Amino acid sequence: QSVLTQPPSVSAAPGQKVTISCSGSSSSFRNNYVYWYQQLPGTAPKLLIYDNNKRPSGIPDRFSGSKSGTSATLGITGLQTGDEADYYCGTWDSRLSVVVFGGGTKLTVL
């Protein structure tokens, strides 16, 4: 089962913008939607972005997603200290009925 690649960590100052990348080499990644999850310390993951670029209700528009070819990107603008968390990308391979996650990216808001 394939793995998605994320940078281990990113950091930025409050109020700034940060992007987190997610790359996958398999055709399943190219052909399926990408999801993004936020995991605050000590809590369960929460869906942040679905279907590459859609936000569930209640997720502020500071969070955005995009996908092109074999890579996807999560963008966060107007960084807040409360955004410090681990962020994971994932994809659901509908043909194989499996889910693949990236290794996670720790966001530090300096």
Add this chain to the structure above:
Amino acid sequence: EVQLVESGGGLVQPGGSLRLSCAASGFTFSSYWMHWVRQAPGKGLVWVSCIKSDGSSTSYADSVKGRFTISRDNAKNTLYLQMNSLRAEDTAVYYCARDRDLSSWGQGTLVTVSS
């Protein structure tokens, strides 16, 4: 409000068995694919298994294939994970999650495999 509540975790010896449960409420359980995802201490998320809404199709990660069995009881709105031949590397918090996009998650239950 969608709620998923896991239970059944605990300490078990290597080679032992454990059955996890995930009680669902606030949505039509029988209409959704369901998943188990685990997270070892200090590590990332790892998908474990999923089951189709009517239970007719299941899928497993290679690391648990042949040892774990996912099932569901739609009359009881409950998802299960039967874990056999447990190993130290199965130690993790186990989460259940709803739908193809894992849109809702439970709070997790800790499984510790140790002698």
